[in-house]
Amino acid sequence: MIESFERAGTRSGTLDLSRLLEPVGLERFYAEHFGRAPLVIPRGDATFYDNLLTTDIDEILARDDVFYPTIRAYRNGSTVDPQTFTYTYELGGEFHRDVIDGGKLLALYEAGATLMFRGVERYSRAIMALRAEIETVLGTGTDVSMFVSPPEAHENIAAHYDGVDNIVLQISGRKRWRLWREPYENPLIEQPFCDVSSLAVDENLIADVVLEPGDLLYTPTGIVHQTDTTNSSSLHVTFGLNVPRWYHLLSRAALKIFRDVRNDERYRHALPLPAWVPGVEHDLDSAEYASLVADLRPRFELRDALRVLDDEHFRGKYPSRPGQLTSMAALGTLDADTRLIVVQTVPIRVTETTEHCLVEFHDNFLRLPRSAHLLVEAVVSGEPMRIGDLPGPATESSKIAIAKKLIREGLCVLAQA
Numbered sequence: 206m207i208e209s210f211e212r213a214g215t216r217s218g219t220l221d222l223s224r225l226l227e228p229v230g231l232e233r234f235y236a237e238h239f240g241r242a243p244l245v246i247p248r249g250d251a252t253f254y255d256n257l258l259t260t261d262i263d264e265i266l267a268r269d270d271v272f273y274p275t276i277r278a279y280r281n282g283s284t285v286d287p288q289t290f291t292y293t294y295e296l297g298g299e300f301h302r303d304v305i306d307g308g309k310l311l312a313l314y315e316a317g318a319t320l321m322f323r324g325v326e327r328y329s330r331a332i333m334a335l336r337a338e339i340e341t342v343l344g345t346g347t348d349v350s351m352f353v354s355p356p357e358a359h360e361n362i363a364a365h366y367d368g369v370d371n372i373v374l375q376i377s378g379r380k381r382w383r384l385w386r387e388p389y390e391n392p393l394i395e396q397p398f399c400d401v402s403s404l405a406v407d408e409n410l411i412a413d414v415v416l417e418p419g420d421l422l423y424t425p426t427g428i429v430h431q432t433d434t435t436n437s438s439s440l441h442v443t444f445g446l447n448v449p450r451w452y453h454l455l456s457r458a459a460l461k462i463f464r465d466v467r468n469d470e471r472y473r474h475a476l477p478l479p480a481w482v483p484g485v486e487h488d489l490d491s492a493e494y495a496s497l498v499a500d501l502r503p504r505f506e507l508r509d510a511l512r513v514l515d516d517e518h519f520r521g522k523y524p525s526r527p528g529q530l531t532s533m534a535a536l537g538t539l540d541a542d543t544r545l546i547v548v549q550t551v552p553i554r555v556t557e558t559t560e561h562c563l564v565e566f567h568d569n570f571l572r573l574p575r576s577a578h579l580l581v582e583a584v585v586s587g588e589p590m591r592i593g594d595l596p597g598p599a600t601e602s603s604k605i606a607i608a609k610k611l612i613r614e615g616l617c618v619l620a621q622a
C-alpha cells in the first residue's frame with residue numbers, strides 16, 4: 206500500500222498559502238477562521254497536491270540515519286514503544302542509537318499502526334518552501350508532520366487537542382475526521398494538557414467529515430479531534446502553526462521587567478521579615494510597596510517585547526539552504542549573464558543605514574556598501590535576476606562580488622535556465 210504514495214518530480218514554488226486556501230481566500234480565512242473556527246475545503250481535485258512530497262516513503266524507511274523520535278507509531282490509542290522499531294549499530298567505534306528500523310515499522314503499519322513522520326520538510330523542497338511561505342505570511346513557527354495510516358485504522362491516536370493550529374492537507378487516500386469543541390478557549394502549548402476523553406461525545410461534535418485527496422482542513426488550537434480510515438489507506442501532511450498570542454508578548458515584556466529590576470537596588474532590599482515567620486504581617490498597602498509596584502508600570506514596554514518576539518521568530522530555526530553547495534561550487538564561473546534567485550527558506554532582513562546596507566539572516570549578518578541596497582532588494586524580491594541587470598553598484602565586478610557574498614551565505618543560488 207505504501208508504494209502508492211510515491212511521488213516524483215517537483216512543482217516547488219507553485220503551491221502557496223493563497224492557492225491552498227482557494228476558493229475561500231486569505232482574507233476570508235483571516236476574518237472567519239484563523240484562530241476562530243475550523244474550515245474544510247473539499248477540492249474535488251485529487252491531483253491538487255501532486256508533487257508536494259518528493260521523496261518516496263520507502264526511501265526514508267530504508268535509510269539508516271533516521272532516528273527516533275523523527276518517526277513515531279500509534280496503535281489503538283497508544284504510542285507504540287520505540288524499542289520495538291529501533292536499533293543500535295556500531296560504526297568505527299561509534300554507536301548510533303535509536304535508529305529507525307524501516308522493516309519493523311512497515312510490519313507495524315501492516316498490523317494496523319499509524320506512522321507519524323516529523324520534520325517532513327527535510328524530505329521535500331516543495332514542503333520546505335511552503336512552510337517558509339506560511340511562516341512569513343502568518344508569522345507563526347511551523348512544524349510539518351506526515352501521517353500514514355493503513356485501511357481500517359480506528360482511533361489509533363486517541364481523541365486529543367493540540368496547543369497549535371493545524372492545516373491538514375490530504376495527499377492520498379481518505380480519512381475521516383471528527384472534531385469536538387475545545388476543553389477551553391485558545392489553549393497554549395505551554396499549558397498542561399487536560400484529559401478530553403469525556404469531551405469527545407455527540408453533544409460536543411462540531412464536524413464529521415471525510416477528507417479526500419486534494420482536500421484541506423484547518424483547525425484552531427484546542428479543537429478536539431480523532432481520525433479513522435475505512436476501506437482506504439491515508440496519507441496526510443499537517444502544518445502545525447504555533448501562533449504568537451498576547452501571552453507570548455506580555456511574558457516577554459514581564460521577563461524584561463524582572464531582568465531590569467535586578468539592577469535597581471530598591472528591589473534588592475530584604476523584605477522586612479520573611480512572611481513565614483510566625484506573627485509577621487506584611488503591610489502590602491505601605492507607601493514603599495506601592496511605589497515599588499507603581500515603578501514597574503513605566504518599565505512595561507510592549508514595543509520592545511514585540512521586537513523580542515519578532516527576533517525569536519526570525520532567528521528561531523536553523524534555515525535549510527537548498528542549492529547552496531552547488532552554487533558555491535560554481536562561484537568561479539559567475540559573470541553578468543549568471544541568473545540568481547533568492548533562497549526562500551532563509552528569512553532575510555535588509556536595512557539601509559547612512560553608510561551601509563545591512564543584511565541580517567538567522568544568527569549572522571553581512572555589512573555591504575550602501576550601493577548594494579538596491580541590488581539586495583532586487584534579489585530578495587523573489588524573481589530570478591541576471592547579475593548584469595541588477596541595480597545599485599556601478600560596475601559589473603562589484604555586482605559579481607556582492608552576488609558571491611550572498612551565495613556564500615546561502616541567501617541566493619544560481620537560478621535554473
Ligand SMILES: [Fe+2]
Nearest residue numbers: 365366367430
Ligand atoms: Fe492532533
